[in-house]
Amino acid sequence: MIIGSKLLFFENLPSTNTHATDLLKKIDLPEGTIVYTNYQLAGRGHTRNKWESEDSKNLLISIILFPSFIKPEDQFHISMAISLWICDFLMRYIPDCSIKWPNDIYVNNDKIAGILIESSLTGNRIEFTIAGIGLNINQESFLSNAPNPISLRLLSGHNYDLRDCLNNLGSDLDKRYKQLIAGDSGDIKKEYVSKLYRLNEWHEFRDVCGIYTGRILTVGDFGRIKIEKQSGNISEYSFKETEFIL
Ligand code: BTN
Helix, strand or coil: CCCCCCEEEEEEECCHHHHHHHHHHHCCCCCCCEEEEEEECCCECHHHCECCCCCCCCEEEEEEECCCCCCHHHCHHHHHHHHHHHHHHHCCCCCCCEEECCCEEEECCEEEEEEEEEEEEECCEEEEEEEEEEECCCCCCCCCCCCCECCHHHHHCCCCCHHHHHHHHHHHHHHHHHHHHCCCHHHHHHHHHHCECCECCCEEEEECCEEEEEEEEEECHHHCEEEEECCCCEEEECCCCCEECC
8 A cells, every 4th residue: 555654643733734744854754644633723725725624523634645657737637536536435425426626525515525735846847745635524513614514424414433534545545546656547537527516517607707607518638627608618717717606
């Protein structure tokens, strides 16, 4: 197993992603090392958002990867594999989930997991990637103004053993990571697209010009999303250039 070759647990941390990055600057760690904690004092989400997670209720983990076999321009392949991995894990417990582009994990219209992937590049090579995942497992009420959080506990009504969940996560990711190493990015992309939230359905989105109705067709190079407008025009957007209206 590559993933989980080393487990580093901390009772609390500012952020597992920040701590994993700091550790890598000081010591050598094997690929697949998992840094995890019960509580983050400054858990980070995308674009300066905070990540809410009640003490000892959820999984807060960062995985250290050295995907030097991926070209920097293909970094989205890592994001797709990680998103599918979280879906593999969740589908051990619930019938289905989807990926809200680019990498929020949803059950119906609610967010159950967030992914923050941070990579360091040297020259034209990925030096390391930290894949941070916040996965809501046993939390029952959420206090922040995040619009639509959900947890496994809220979905099923029962509690889960976090250590068992971590073990399952490790073995699921091992499979996906080996698929990435084997160069299976075509299959990964096909599967990723098939799991996209609101794929092929007409819904409202917002871009710089305002609200429009469109439907997601696929993702293109660099993970840009392709959306067909009602006019028949197809637009491509990078992350943050368009947003879903929920
Ligand atoms: C998002 O949806 O905005 C991404 C959230 C990612 C949260 C996880 S929790 C573990 C890891 N450490 C962090 O500080 N953030 C990620």
